[in-house]
Amino acid sequence: MSEVKIDINEVVKGIDKELGEARSGRIQNKAINKGMDKVADDLENAFGKFIGTKYSTGATRDEITILKARQTKNARIGSIGWRGPKDRYRLVHLNEWGYTRKGKKYRPRMQGTIGNTMQLSEPKYFNIVHQELRKEYAR
Numbered sequence: 355m356s357e358v359k360i361d362i363n364e365v366v367k368g369i370d371k372e373l374g375e376a377r378s379g380r381i382q383n384k385a386i387n388k389g390m391d392k393v394a395d396d397l398e399n400a401f402g403k404f405i406g407t408k409y410s411t412g413a414t415r416d417e418i419t420i421l422k423a424r425q426t427k428n429a430r431i432g433s434i435g436w437r438g439p440k441d442r443y444r445l446v447h448l449n450e451w452g453y454t455r456k457g458k459k460y461r462p463r464m465q466g467t468i469g470n471t472m473q474l475s476e477p478k479y480f481n482i483v484h485q486e487l488r489k490e491y492a493r
Contacts, residue, residue, distance in 0.1 A: 369491060379425060385486035386423035386432045389479040393472070394420050394434055400471040401464070409463050413440040414449070 370378045401415035417438030423430060436443035449464040 373491075379430070381487065381490040382430050383423040383432075385483045385490065386430065387420070388486050389482040390420050390423070390432045390434060392482055393475045393479050394418055396471050396475045396478070397434065397468065400467050404464060404467075407463075413438070414442045414446065414464075417442045 366378070366382075373381075397418055398415050401410070401412075401418075404410035405412040405415065414436065417436045417440060419435050419437040421433045421435065423432035436446050446468070449462045450466065450468050452459060452461045452465050454460070
C-alpha cells in the first residue's frame, strides 16, 4: 500500500478557494478559539491548586486572558496571556522559570506549571481544532 503525503497548506488553499477566504478564516478562527478556551481552562485548573496556600492569592489564575484568533502576515494565531488589575504578568515569568537574587537561586512552588500544563494540553488543543474544522468544513 502506498502512502500519500498531503501538505496541509495546499488543503487550506483549496478550501479557501472553494468557500472564500473570509468564510474559511471565520471557521478557522472559531476552531482556534475553542481550542484556546480548553487550554485556558486547563491553566486555570493548574493554578487553582495553589489557591488557599500562603503562596497564592489566586490573582494569577484570575488574570488569565485569551486574545482571540486573528490573521497575521504569515499565519493565523491566538494567544493566552495575563492581564488585570494586579499586573500578574510581571510575576508569571519569574514563577515559571525561577530567579536568582544576590547569588541565590529561587525555585517557586509554581515553577513549571505553565510549561507542564501547555505540554499536557497540546494534544487536547489540536484534537478540538481538528474536530471543529472537520465539523464546519463537512457542512
